Amino acid sequence: MARVKLSEYKAKVLLTNTYPGVPLSSGSLNDDVTRLDDATAYVIKVDQGMKKRGKQGLLKLNVAKHDAEQAVRELAEKGFSRFIAEPMFAHEDNEERYLSIERTREGLVFHYSQDGGIHVEDNPESVQAFSQDELPLPVSFISHVVRVMNQQHMSFLEINPLIVRDETCTLLDAAVLVDSAGEHEAAWTLDDVVEARTLTPSEKVVATLNDNSAAAFSFRVLNENGSIWLLLSGGGASITIADEAANEGKADLIGNYGEYSGGPTAEETYLYTNEVIRQLALSSAPHKAIVIAGGVANFTDVRKTFSGVIQSLKEQLTVLHEHNVKVYVRRGGPNETEGLAMMKQFLESNNLYGSVQGSDAILTDVIHEALEYLNA
Amino acid sequence: MRNLSEIRENPGTILAIGNYRPGYQSILDFDKLCGKASPSIIGIVGPNKRFEKYFWGNNEVLIPCYKTIDDAKRGIPDVDWLLNITSGRRSYQTTIDFFDAYPESHGAHLFAEDVPETAALQLIERYKPDGKTIIGPAGVGLLVPGSLKLGVIGGVDWRQLQKNNLHTPGSVAVLSASGGMTNEIMTLIAASGHTISFGICIGGDRFPYSDPKETFLAAEADNATTHIVYYGELGGQDEYELVEMIENGTLTKPVIAYIAGVIGETFDQPMQFGHAKALAGSKSETASAKRDAMQAAGATVAASMKEFGELIAAIPTQAPTKKTSEDFARRAPSMFTSTISSEPADGYAFAGTLLQDWAKEGDIAQQITTALLGKRPLSTLTPELVKQIFLLSVDHGPQVSGALTTIITARAGKGVVDSLAAGLMTVGPRFGGAVSDAANEWFEGVLQQKNPTEHVEAYAKAKKFISGIGHKKYRLDLPDPRTQILAEFSSQLTSHPHFDYAKSIEAITTTKKGTLILNVDGHIAALMLDVLQQEEKMNADELRQLIDADFFNALFVIPRSLGFVAHYLDQKRIDEGLFRLPDEDVLLS
Numbered sequence: 001m002a003r004v005k006l007s008e009y010k011a012k013v014l015l016t017n018t019y020p021g022v023p024l025s026s027g028s029l030n031d032d033v034t035r036l037d038d039a040t041a042y043v044i045k046v047d048q049g050m051k052k053r054g055k056q057g058l059l060k061l062n063v064a065k066h067d068a069e070q071a072v073r074e075l076a077e078k079g080f081s082r083f084i085a086e087p088m089f090a091h092e093d094n095e096e097r098y099l100s101i102e103r104t105r106e107g108l109v110f111h112y113s114q115d116g117g118i119h120v121e122d123n124p125e126s127v128q129a130f131s132q133d134e135l136p137l138p139v140s141f142i143s144h145v146v147r148v149m150n151q152q153h154m155s156f157l158e159i160n161p162l163i164v165r166d167e168t169c170t171l172l173d174a175a176v177l178v179d180s181a182g183e184h185e186a187a188w189t190l191d192d193v194v195e196a197r198t199l200t201p202s203e204k205v206v207a208t209l210n211d212n213s214a215a216a217f218s219f220r221v222l223n224e225n226g227s228i229w230l231l232l233s234g235g236g237a238s239i240t241i242a243d244e245a246a247n248e249g250k251a252d253l254i255g256n257y258g259e260y261s262g263g264p265t266a267e268e269t270y271l272y273t274n275e276v277i278r279q280l281a282l283s284s285a286p287h288k289a290i291v292i293a294g295g296v297a298n299f300t301d302v303r304k305t306f307s308g309v310i311q312s313l314k315e316q317l318t319v320l321h322e323h324n325v326k327v328y329v330r331r332g333g334p335n336e337t338e339g340l341a342m343m344k345q346f347l348e349s350n351n352l353y354g355s356v357q358g359s360d361a362i363l364t365d366v367i368h369e370a371l372e373y374l375n376a
Numbered sequence: 377m378r379n380l381s382e383i384r385e386n387p388g389t390i391l392a393i394g395n396y397r398p399g400y401q402s403i404l405d406f407d408k409l410c411g412k413a414s415p416s417i418i419g420i421v422g423p424n425k426r427f428e429k430y431f432w433g434n435n436e437v438l439i440p441c442y443k444t445i446d447d448a449k450r451g452i453p454d455v456d457w458l459l460n461i462t463s464g465r466r467s468y469q470t471t472i473d474f475f476d477a478y479p480e481s482h483g484a485h486l487f488a489e490d491v492p493e494t495a496a497l498q499l500i501e502r503y504k505p506d507g508k509t510i511i512g513p514a515g516v517g518l519l520v521p522g523s524l525k526l527g528v529i530g531g532v533d534w535r536q537l538q539k540n541n542l543h544t545p546g547s548v549a550v551l552s553a554s555g556g557m558t559n560e561i562m563t564l565i566a567a568s569g570h571t572i573s574f575g576i577c578i579g580g581d582r583f584p585y586s587d588p589k590e591t592f593l594a595a596e597a598d599n600a601t602t603h604i605v606y607y608g609e610l611g612g613q614d615e616y617e618l619v620e621m622i623e624n625g626t627l628t629k630p631v632i633a634y635i636a637g638v639i640g641e642t643f644d645q646p647m648q649f650g651h652a653k654a655l656a657g658s659k660s661e662t663a664s665a666k667r668d669a670m671q672a673a674g675a676t677v678a679a680s681m682k683e684f685g686e687l688i689a690a691i692p693t694q695a696p697t698k699k700t701s702e703d704f705a706r707r708a709p710s711m712f713t714s715t716i717s718s719e720p721a722d723g724y725a726f727a728g729t730l731l732q733d734w735a736k737e738g739d740i741a742q743q744i745t746t747a748l749l750g751k752r753p754l755s756t757l758t759p760e761l762v763k764q765i766f767l768l769s770v771d772h773g774p775q776v777s778g779a780l781t782t783i784i785t786a787r788a789g790k791g792v793v794d795s796l797a798a799g800l801m802t803v804g805p806r807f808g809g810a811v812s813d814a815a816n817e818w819f820e821g822v823l824q825q826k827n828p829t830e831h832v833e834a835y836a837k838a839k840k841f842i843s844g845i846g847h848k849k850y851r852l853d854l855p856d857p858r859t860q861i862l863a864e865f866s867s868q869l870t871s872h873p874h875f876d877y878a879k880s881i882e883a884i885t886t887t888k889k890g891t892l893i894l895n896v897d898g899h900i901a902a903l904m905l906d907v908l909q910q911e912e913k914m915n916a917d918e919l920r921q922l923i924d925a926d927f928f929n930a931l932f933v934i935p936r937s938l939g940f941v942a943h944y945l946d947q948k949r950i951d952e953g954l955f956r957l958p959d960e961d962v963l964l965s
Binding site: 002003103105150153155179180181182184185196197216218220222233234235236237238239240242243244245246247251252254257259261262294295296297298299332333334335359360362363364365 | 398399464465489490491492493494497500516528529530531532533536552553554555556557558559560562563567580582583587607609610634636637638639640641642643645647648649650651652654655663679680681682685
């Protein structure tokens with residue numbers, strides 16, 4: 001899997017012993033605000049991995065408990081659902097420090113700046129690499145953070161601003177990337193992972209499918225009104241096929257980026273194809289092409305995975321015909337001949353046939369054929 | 377990384393861990409296509425079986441299976457490679473276990489895609505200094521044509537392997553961040569009449585053990601390789617190391633590359649693609665930046681897949697490829713398996729020895745013991761004990777159920793098979809079938825270090841008999857002359873825990889009743905367990921398997937069959953006619 005963003009709330013709970021922040025969710029707001037303190041002034045922030053929240057108006061300062069609900073509703077209108085409330089922390093701008101730690105092949109790499117805060121990117125020369133021992137920060141704090149990073153499978157951490165008063169370090173903002181493969185050994189779960197954008201219903205379904213399968217699925221909408229809908233397989237071949245549209249200067253026609261890999265079952269490719277078609281049906285493009293393509297698989301069975309795809313196409317024939325869909329196929333691997341013959345027969349007899357090619361064809365030719373159909 | 381010429385000279389053997397039949401089968405197919413004499417996979421850890429059947433060409437072979445790596449170590453003292461097909465959660469620990477058990481091995485391939493970064497880094501820290509070769513985590517492994525296929529690389533269908541000529545050593549090295557693209561490139565290479573020198577799927581993880589730099593150095597050092605074909609992706613800085621290697625002259629062989637991911641540059645936000653590393657966090661990590669840098673350094677970088685194919689086709693063609701006429705299409709799985717018999721060209725073999733050689737050897741005890749164990753005994757004590765057991769078990773008079781039934785059947789005019797079978801049908805829980813049960817008592821007692829008193833009390837409470845204890849006639853003060861001989865046999869063993877345990881049970885039961893002695897069955901079971909454990913080096917699992925298979929009762933059934941046949945022939949000689957019970961012997965109530 002990959003490095004994913006942890007919510008600021010969870011990151012701070014893991015990194016600090018006593019974190020006074022309160023998580024707020026637009027779904028359970030009434031209950032959540034009761035946990036706030038009457039006498040405290042809060043800062044309320046969108047907690048979905050967004051950067052530069054101050055500039056984008058994604059935080060509210062000096063909010064009292066009785067105004068909290070209103071403040072959250074205003075932020076939620078911008079399409080967000082996760083927030084945190086933290087007690088305001090009075091400090092001077094010149095107290096703000098910057099610290100980042102990244103896991104690399106050579107070990108943890110530390111960057112630090114005396115001039116932290118929102119303007120740190122304006123003077124990048126102030127951010128310098130340090131060894132762990134040289135960092136001008138309390139030793140107990142750094143060793144604690146490093147221990148948490150290793151235990152919690154954190155791959156990247158950025159604290160900015162960081163306020164240091166004697167031995168006490170306060171994390172005003174913390175962005176943490178965790179290694180999703182470490183979930184089973186960590187105190188966070190995939191529920192603590194945030195996306196900097198709102199998922200479409202289809203994207204949500206595929207994300208759930210991915211979490212519950214031994215195989216891998218991804219689906220991301222790039223252009224709601226796109227005319228090329230991708231159903232790709234294999235991590236590398238999928239990028240390469242999508243690249244071809246960019247090579248031709250037609251990346252804007254691509255509706256989605258999506259792939260399956262790791263030998264999914266027919267049931268899983270059926271569910272996956274349903275979502276691609278559901279999203280496709282929302283596009284206003286007059287003609288559409290579905291590109292079902294992948295490299296020469298090492299072990300993913302072409303016949304098995306295609307039988308799920310065909311099942312879904314079959315059930316949604318009306319939708320596909322309404323949207324003037326043609327299907328373009330290129331795939332190789334185990335049971336290639338049988339899988340392709342089955343697909344060809346289905347597409348031809350249901351007026352969906354664009355082309356069907358096997359491992360002898362150049363991987364990316366399907367994109368050209370689809371573009372030709374779309375007259376692009 | 378292990379030198380490729382060393383791999384070609386000595387490809388080595390593979391221990392596989394995990395359940396993945398098609399992948400393992402493809403490795404045997406590769407071996408067969410390469411003309412190897414035997415499969416490179418010599419054991420599988422994981423399947424809950426003793427053996428798995430695989431095709432070797434159109435025939436079948438058995439690959440031994442083990443529950444754990446420790447079990448495998450007992451059956452396979454040395455192995456060169458680990459093929460690790462376990463999940464991301466288990467890959468790290470199983471790899472450590474493998475190298476602990478086989479410190480002299482060459483290396484491993486880890487297939488799982490979700491091995492944590494911290495685990496991948498620990499593998500690097502732990503095994504790089506030892507010079508171990510590890511391919512992965514993630515990806516499809518390593519393939520050296522003619523020599524080694526370690527992973528699903530090249531495909532799992534033998535037709536794919538054959539079509540792409542992966543059995544033929546060539547001169548183009550394939551290095552790829554993607555498993556699917558490794559195969560795609562191998563297909564392109566074969567389609568243009570070329571063959572590969574070796575292929576490595578580096579994998580798309582953040583910290584592959586063998587990184588691009590290391591694999592390029594391996595290609596540079598490999599005399600067979602003339603050209604390097606590379607597939608890379610957006611994300612990470614590895615390609616800049618390659619640039620540096622080209623610029624400082626450590627990489628001199630021509631490189632043809634495709635760096636995927638320009639599509640990522642058309643989006644507003646950086647996007648995570650399928651592989652963990654495939655995300656461009658900064659400008660220098662984009663596909664375009666890496667393409668430009670490699671091109672500037674002197675690598676040939678394709679702008680599209682079409683161009684990539686053309687560049688590969690333009691590599692000067694080497695010697696013609698070796699065609700195989702192998703056809704595995706006639707495969708059919710067998711209905712059942714036999715390992716005890718074989719039919720070599722020079723006759724029929726039983727338990728590994730030709731029948732004519734058994735005759736020349738002339739040792740019936742040796743043959744019987746070999747038949748029972750499925751292999752030659754390690755110790756001369758084992759056939760000696762078998763001989764004693766057989767000599768003592770042949771008969772116990774005409775009154776016992778089995779002999780009597782044989783006699784009655786013989787007198788009813790039936791032949792030898794019916795009479796013997798009728799006698800054998802009586803063998804069971806009350807007659808003659810107690811040796812296996814006794815073996816179970818002594819085995820569990822020793823294994824669980826049971827307290828003999830508690831053992832006896834538990835049976836007393838349940839009002840049950842302990843198998844192997846008790847006799848109708850003999851008692852403590854009237855010892856059974858047969859058991860005396862067996863008991864003496866124990867003096868030939870350095871230690872005899874099962875016999876000791878059985879005697880400690882007897883010491884308690886005889887205080888309750890003088891006839892509750894350790895009987896013949898109990899002696900046979902205890903002594904055979906001790907001999908198998910000490911002389912035949914069997915572990916607890918193997919002994920347990922023999923108990924479950926009713927092996928110990930066979931020690932009674934075989935000699936007693938001779939006894940039944942003797943009664944049958946005896947009756948035929950006497951020929952008293954049909955037997956009918958006299959009226960006074962039946963109570964009609």
